[in-house]
Amino acid sequence: MFNWLKKSATVTAGKTQDAAINVQVQDEWAASIANIRQRAPVFKQIQTLVMVASGKGGVGKSTTAANLAMALAAAGVRTGLLDADIYGPSVPTIFGLHGEKVTSPDNKLMQPLSKHGVVLQSIGFLVDPDQASVWRGPMASQALLQLLNETLWPELDILLIDMPPGTGDIQLTLSQKLPVSGAVVITTPQDLAVADAQKAIAMFRQVKIPLLGLVENMSFYLCPRCGSQDDIFGTAGGLKLAERYQVPVLGQLPLQGAIRIQADSGTAITAGDSQLGALYQTISLALLQRLSGELPEQASVAIIITDD
Numbered sequence: 001m002f003n004w005l006k007k008s009a010t011v012t013a014g015k016t017q018d019a020a021i022n023v024q025v026q027d028e029w030a031a032s033i034a035n036i037r038q039r040a041p042v043f044k045q046i047q048t049l050v051m052v053a054s055g056k057g058g059v060g061k062s063t064t065a066a067n068l069a070m071a072l073a074a075a076g077v078r079t080g081l082l083d084a085d086i087y088g089p090s091v092p093t094i095f096g097l098h099g100e101k102v103t104s105p106d107n108k109l110m111q112p113l114s115k116h117g118v119v120l121q122s123i124g125f126l127v128d129p130d131q132a133s134v135w136r137g138p139m140a141s142q143a144l145l146q147l148l149n150e151t152l153w154p155e156l157d158i159l160l161i162d163m164p165p166g167t168g169d170i171q172l173t174l175s176q177k178l179p180v181s182g183a184v185v186i187t188t189p190q191d192l193a194v195a196d197a198q199k200a201i202a203m204f205r206q207v208k209i210p211l212l213g214l215v216e217n218m219s220f221y222l223c224p225r226c227g228s229q230d231d232i233f234g235t236a237g238g239l240k241l242a243e244r245y246q247v248p249v250l251g252q253l254p255l256q257g258a259i260r261i262q263a264d265s266g267t268a269i270t271a272g273d274s275q276l277g278a279l280y281q282t283i284s285l286a287l288l289q290r291l292s293g294e295l296p297e298q299a300s301v302a303i304i305i306t307d308d
């Protein structure tokens with residue numbers, strides 16, 4: 001495991017126990033935020049654009065992106081989330097905004113919605129999801145570029161882009177056309193998911209987008225009754241992949257009913273002082289520090305893309 005990951009985990013562990021460490025945590029957020037605000041915006045009033053991607057569908061990319069966005073916002077980072085998951089927009093559900101539509105004050109640009117401190121735009125706020133799911137290739141890429149361009153984004157420190165799963169034409173086009181500051185890859189430890197996550201890593205390297213890190217979701221299941229741990233999707237597949245390709249691990253998340261329940265009910269997981277909230281905060285701080293350059297970059301190694 002990377003040293004800085006241990007460091008940030010230690011800091012968060014102390015967050016609720018030690019006032020001195022708590023101050024240090026606040027300082028770490030403040031330093032990274034200040035650093036990011038000093039830069040020239042990459043797009044309109046947005047300081048940084050970060051893609052959240054997965055090779056395989058269903059690994060929890062959208063849920064993780066949403067919870068990281070809420071954790072960032074809760075820490076004072078001006079955060080937006082663009083739901084580009086055209087084939088399954090989940091932002092409306094995760095933020096409890098199902099059925100809401102965006103408005104356009106001037107009939108040209110769209111006013112994004114806002115919930116749990118996060119500025120939100122989703123294809124699901126515009127069209128019936130069934131309509132978007134038939135879009136393919138250039139049509140989908142064009143719609144997503146338009147969604148980004150034609151939204152009235154306020155000043156943001158970070159805009160997370162929840163990408164459609166996979167590494168096909170749409171993902172490649174967006175990666176090439178957008179001024180992306182970095183990418184985060186979400187995977188489960190399962191071999192199938194890891195193989196696809198590897199393709200996502202390869203894609204970002206190919207288009208020279210810095211890999212901020214990897215998040216291993218559904219890493220293990222902790223039985224709420226007996227407390228035993230079960231590695232349902234295998235053991236540490238994401239961590240091994242990260243080590244093999246020298247991609248920093250931002251954190252591991254458990255498979256936990258509370259994550260699914262809160263996502264389905266549109267409530268914020270960072271609300272309250274839950275352990276899960278603290279976990280998402282640790283991961284989002286690591287992400288922010290990678291973005292602001294305060295955590296070391298890993299050496300990059302070439303990955304061969306294969307057709308399988």
Ligand SMILES: Nc1ncnc2c1ncn2[C@@H]1O[C@H](COP(=O)(O)OP(=O)(O)OP(=O)(O)O)[C@@H](O)[C@H]1O
Pocket residue numbers: 054056057058059060061062063064085088090164165217218253254255256257259260261263264
């Ligand atoms: N750590 C977790 N623990 C329990 N349930 C989870 C966790 N992460 C995600 N889920 C649940 O798994 C399902 C899939 O998650 P999600 O929609 O975020 O995946 P995805 O990778 O974005 O999928 P796709 O890209 O195919 O739309 C959802 O029902 C979500 O609530």
